[in-house]
Amino acid sequence: MALVILGVLVLLRIATGSIEDFPVSEATQDAITFSLGVFLESLPFVTLGILVSVIVQVWLPPWLVMRFLPKRGVFRRAALSVLGVFLPVCECGNVPLARGLIARGLTPADSITFLLAAPILNPITILATWQVFGWDGGILVTRVLAGFVIANFAGLIFSRHPVQESLLTKKFAASCAHNHEKEPVGRVSESLAMFAREAAAIMPALVAGSLIAGLIQVVLDRPTLLALGSDPVLSVFTLMILAIVISMCSNADAFFILSLGSLFSPGSVIAFLVIGPMVDIKMIALMKTTFTTTTVAQIVSFVVLSVAVLGLWVNFAS
Amino acid sequence: MLAGAVSTLWLASSGKLTLYVHPRYEFFTVSLAVVAGVIAVASMLVAQPLNSEEHEHEHEHEHEHGTIARKNSNARVWAMAGTVGVTGLAIAMLLIAPPATLSTTIAGQRDVAESSARIGSSSAQNLVGADTSAFTVKDWAVLLSSGDPATITGKAASLTGFVIDTTDPDVFFVARYLISCCAVDAQPVGVPVYSPGWQAMAPVGTWVDVTGVFSPAPDASIAPDFVLLPTSVVGVPEPGNPYVY
Structure with missing residues (x-):
């Protein structure tokens, strides 16, 4: 059956690949192209994230992950913040990994710190930001420090929640509990089953996030956004909104914002670079697979407020 | 998946x-x-x-x-x-959906990349003295961003790209989309072409092959320091891969 499905998909792709007059408008075609760009760029990172997640859950001893993390919450979250240095996958790949870490005993609050910090505190993002900005204006240092501080404060706040499990969707919480209860089966079979379950949970969110991000590229009125660029307050919120809606990979967002950098205030550029990897549309859709809507809304609110304060502070203090 | x-x-x-x-x-x-x-x-x-x-x-x-x-x-x-x-x-x-490139309409909503950092990692120094016959629109844009008259003036170029208008009615950009990571970050990168009346022979968004020689801008009021003075501007179909990286 699996091979039949594979054959049908391949034949469908070959049959439709050479259609010359696809019956959609130019704007729709551009939206599809943008969406495919986001999806195809994210897919290998998501696959890698799921693979690492499966390895953590099935192949590593249950005590191993927690053993190497500090016992005290503050230090544990600080250590998790820099985990991205060793696992340099894009932000979308971190979601399946965070799910795996939760299933292995990490608290949801700690996983929130990891999710928010890892996309910024990873070597590829840091190198790309350095390549674009160098040490100019302290943008690189501010980005890294802000990512670390905001992620750890978010983790600290959520760690005060008395019932950590209630931060998770019922479905995901149940699957974590089920993982602990179930009878042992072969590791390979369990790995394959877990890969299928995680892919089924993550892929719809990735498709939906990619489609929305692609669509917004076409309907977004950039000239209006750019007109707000010089205002020290509006520019911060404008670039924050832009970062959230365009859902750009944290490895490339520095290259993108450089083209707008001369038109926008320094605080707004920093706000763009900090908020995008944490809570863009694609990430929000992916986080919804794991955390309740209320939790995701609280995470987004906290990050938005923190980054707004940072951006405004940079603009008015400099 | x-x-x-x-x-x-x-x-x-x-x-x-x-x-x-x-x-x-x-x-x-x-x-x-x-x-x-x-x-x-x-x-x-x-x-x-x-x-x-x-x-x-x-x-x-x-x-x-x-x-x-x-x-x-x-x-x-x-x-x-x-x-x-x-x-x-x-x-x-x-x-x-069959594979498709971005339409040139999108270029009108995005600024033309001009800074050398955005244009790419190949620095202007690496391009000085190189064989210019294989230069892409991006290579020329990098060289132009250096602003060195000795390396630009008198150089011949043949470029294929789409047309973007500028604030100057006598100048248009021959441009390509520059991709840094994926299609979402596509940004036009262009070379200015000085050609009064260009609108009649090369409408905005069409693909053209421009052949000419680089020169300091003939009019001091023109924003770019250097422009391509074309000897021919010919309409061509969109190439298979219209991007530069």
Whole structure:
């Protein structure tokens, strides 16, 4: 059956690949192209994230992950913040990994710190930001420090929640509990089953996030956004909104914002670079697979407020 | 995930994956697509029964609680509808829509990249003295950003790109989209061409082949310091891969 499905998909792709007059408008075609760009760029990172997640859950001893993390919450979250240095996958790949870490005993609050910090505190993002900005204006240092501080404060706040499990969707919480209860089966079979379950949970969110991000590229009125660029307050919120809606990979967002950098205030550029990897549309859709809507809304609110304060502070203090 | 893997591998085999992602990610993308495809098929063959058993186990639990079961049943219907909708859109996007490049209309909404840092890692110094016959629009844009008259003035160029208008009515850009990571970050990069009355022979958005010689701008009021003075501007079809990286 699996091979039949594979054959049908391949034949469908070959049959439709050479259609010359696809019956959609130019704007729709551009939206599809943008969406495919986001999806195809994210897919290998998501696959890698799921693979690492499966390895953590099935192949590593249950005590191993927690053993190497500090016992005290503050230090544990600080250590998790820099985990991205060793696992340099894009932000979308971190979601399946965070799910795996939760299933292995990490608290949801700690996983929130990891999710928010890892996309910024990873070597590829840091190198790309350095390549674009160098040490100019302290943008690189501010980005890294802000990512670390905001992620750890978010983790600290959520760690005060008395019932950590209630931060998770019922479905995901149940699957974590089920993982602990179930009878042992072969590791390979369990790995394959877990890969299928995680892919089924993550892929719809990735498709939906990619489609929305692609669509917004076409309907977004950039000239209006750019007109707000010089205002020290509006520019911060404008670039924050832009970062959230365009859902750009944290490895490339520095290259993108450089083209707008001369038109926008320094605080707004920093706000763009900090908020995008944490809570863009694609990430929000992916986080919804794991955390309740209320939790995701609280995470987004906290990050938005923190980054707004940072951006405004940079603009008015400099 | 299987549809995504099939789409990725088909695009790569037909040489069109770089219409969506930067070539430096091609090997990584293809490798992980192979892994995803193999595991997806294997999980359908081997692991489907395992997940089905767990699914049935959940059902049994629900039958034990009437009201909860009804609520869960409604939620399951909505979840199923959402899954079917997203799957349909994914198949349409990944397996039915033919590969396509971005239209030139998008360029009008994005600023032309001019700073050397945005234009790319190949610095102007590396291009000085190189064979200019193979220079792309991006290479010339990098060289122009250096602003050195000795390396630019009098150099001949033949460039293919699409037309973008500028604030000066006598100047247009011959441009390409520059991709840093994936199609979402596409930004036009262009070379200014001085040609009064260009609108009649090269409408905005059309693809042209421009041949000419670089020179300091003939009019001090023109924004770019250097422009291409064309000896010919000929309309051409869009190339197979219209991007620069």
